Amino acid sequence: MSNTKEIITLQFGNYANFVGTHFWNAQEHSFNYDPDVEEPAEINHDVLFREGKFFKNITFTPRMLLLDCKGSLKYIKESGNLYSNISLERNNPEKNLLDQVIHTIDWDEENIEVMESEEIPMTDYQRSLMETDDDDEKIFDLKSSVQNWPDFMYTRYHPRSINIIKDYEYHNDISTLDTFSAGLQLWNNPFFEDDYCDKIRMYIEECDQSQGFQTIFDSIDGFSGVAIKCMEYLEDEYSKSILAFPLIPNRTKTFQFADEGMSETIRLVNLAFSYAKLSEHSSLFIPLSTMERGWRNIGEPRKFPNMSYESDNLYHSSSILSSFIDTMSLQYRLREHSSQNYLSNFCAQMNTYGRKMCGGKTSLPFPMQEKEDLIEFLDKFDGDLMQSISPNVKIGTDRIVQHVTLRGLSKTRLKKPLEKAKDQMKMAAYKCTSISEMLQLYFQCNTYASLSHVAAVGSPLQVKLPFPKEFFDSRIASNGFLREFQSEEKANVREVPIMTAVQNSSELANTLENLHTHVERVKLAKVPRFSDSGLEKEEYKELLEQLLVFKEQYDENSFL
């Protein structure tokens, strides 16, 4: 019996799919196809992926459902590009596929009217995937050519994975599914709910012991409503852990028939609803964004040392968030499990006293030098080890609960062996025998009255195309560490060490209070589209109340 505890991932919304696409690409890049490797990989890919069969071929696809508006798929078929209808193409490769289909229809051919939309051309990157095996050498200007997530999709999905909302169309500059309550309405459409829930059920039926769900969703538009409804359903039907990542994109669109000010208000209310309802229906949630402020004026891009990303590029920012999710989620998808490392435990350790909201921090790449040992690095390092990627969240070093994951540091980089140790011997940390132990000690010294869970994984984050590795600056060597000697030329980065933390502390009360103050000022009557989509005044009052109650969980009390 395998010990795999499966996780199902749900993505709602366009930006969530950006992040998701990067996430799955990274997963697929970390597969090891080399049969000679002796040790099994540290990461258990069966947690996120499923094995399937299609015409006698074994497939390995993410256990994932994504949701987006009509038109966002572009040249990708709704059934995905993996399980295509091979039989038709094979029978008669010269003939136009369309004509063949028409011949199979049992209807007077003269009375068939073909309404064909213009064929959407594939991007160069996608075409190269179809043609040859991936080689990292070719250069695609993905940074500027990517318009939507299919443009850099490397992983192929199961046909079940892709869900498209017919009623709302994708536009480049406006977003059509506008309010939280419109999202609720969409879910309440019986066909939608039946279809979607059935797909979740089919995934979970395949799982022997599923440990729970990860949901990634856009928290500022109508997709938040769909996501929340879905979580409500999951809680009701499966009672398993739900870890949620509400996202705020770094580039926002205005809503249909609304100017910037109106759009800001709508975003704010959607966001408030997301947070309030997450406190009820999720096990734990970590808001993510590469922006510092997230309520009314989404702005101030976060700065990360050693890399320069384009602050309004969705393709760039989503890769940062995805690398965070990828790394922090290692906690519950390693092969070597102690019974502790499951999603349920992870959530339970972080959400004490109902403090279900956490902040995320990342350090991409982990700023260690090529020849340095961890012990030296930690000794010398001054400043913030990680940067926050949760909007309006500022967590210090006092009274925090945190989960830290460091990946990409092999054991040999811990410290020098005894005979060469020299000065290192004098440091207290020299007695530590593992990376996690040393980090544990580091956090004990650097935080006050706090609790840290630390995990260290040897394998680094693989950065292959289509990961936007161009944003690492010239100080980074190809193995992801800082170069000892400066060089003007950028290295071709292949992998990077990365450290992430999920943190909880009473300081989050400020975040929630701040949100509450902002939302309280909104006059809902001035935004008729909320009541148009079925939102009652009472519900809005309840929302404000719920936010306050949630905030109180974070207020200083005798425990922490």
Add this chain to the structure above:
Amino acid sequence: MAAISLLNPKAEFARAAQALSVNITASKGIQDVMKTNLGPKGTLKMLVSGAGDIKITKDGNVLLHEMQIQHPTASLIARASTAQDDITGDGTTSTVLLIGELLKQAELYIAEGLHPRIITEGYDQARLQALKILDDMKRPVEINRKNLQDIARTALRTKLNNQLADLLTDVCVDAILTIKKDDDKSVDLHMVEIMEMQHKSATDTQLVKGIVMDHGSRHPDMPKRLENAYILTCNVSMEYEKTEVNSGFFYKTAEEREHFVLAERDFIIQRVQKVIELKKKLCDGTNKSFVVINQKGIDPNSLDLLAKEGIMALRRAKRRNMERLALACGGLALNSFDDIKEEHLGFAGVVYEHVLGETKYTFVEDCKVPQSVTILMKGPNKHTLHQIKDAVRDGLRAINNTLDDKCLIPGAGSFEIHANLKLRDHARTVKGKTRLAIQAYADALLVIPKTLAVNSGFDSQDTIVKLQEEAELSTDPIGLDLSTGEPCKPVDLGIFDNYIVKKQILNSCTVIATNLLLVDEIMRAGMSSLKG
């Protein structure tokens, strides 16, 4: 100058005649798109997306959903037609056609100076009169196989080719007749499960008098086929999981911890044992067998235990299937095993598994008195399955509507011909200009037989004149025979429509058309107007 432009100079507006013509043009536009769909000889539309996704349909409602309708008036009409589908399941194309035609007729009179208000009043009178005519024309029917087949066939033939339509007619009628109670009330359509299998051809679609599920047992040693099976349907977790809430146990030694873990697992094992005990009591020594269908999960340990006893176990059944299973094979869906008894179990003659690609299907068949059935749709590809699915839904709705109404309306355009005649008679009794509006209404109704004729390749005026002549002479309703273009008697040919469908069409079309006619100013003063 419109008042709005004083307040908001950027506002766009259209007034009076201009506003009316905007509305009429839009309704004509959408009418043109849908026109060719009507009737069994209409065109089949094949929609191909930019990525090459194919969708084939003849159903007006499906088409309206697929098209992105931008024009506000057109989308208002589209919504009326979608509502028609929600309420009755049929008549969407007719709705669009009739609204368009009502506006077109009105346009002629308005151009001659008749005030829209008078037309709307006339339309409303005409609607009431038409409803009366509809009531006179309805034929009470006995609920029997033949009558239900007639109505289902008429509905399905407008959506699929004749061979497939006839096959599905039988499938739908049998489905409803099987689960119908004796009181001839309409049935809960949720109790007809629709299951699709991408396999073979569309004509292999069949009715299964039992339940088909799209999952199977998850243990290699479980039996793949069982006969005379007790069916236990339950919603009880047989999966060991740590509870969500912080309920850690406290222990001093490693052994103690192990012990606690075992104790927790033991709790689940006991549940499984209860099932096994019951199975032993009922089945051992007989030719009977045992199947567990659980809405919750069953983990590999529990599956192992059950497999050793030769029990077939399915996990994560659909929520609605719990209800369906209880209706199909009897028994109760249990929420606990505390005092589980034989009478809680259902019974099925045969339960077997069928594997297709990566999906397993489980058939529960040969039930004694199935109150829930499954329509198993087959088709070689996705778009065929989709087409069948839409058609089956409509077919079932049509039959169910008949059970509700207990009456039918003769089809093939006969109602419209008849109503046209009667309304013209009625118009003569009306004084004043309203008479013109009633005449317009009567003429508008003819759009249905006209379009039917055109779609079948006949001349519309020729046909209408022939039909009207015949109708004036005959006491029976006269409709159009689409294969010859000659008048026929739809009652004899078994062509019927639902009463509620026609009634709904008359009501909603008149309301929408009058609303649109009364619009004398259209303005768009939104903050970001004209986008999207």
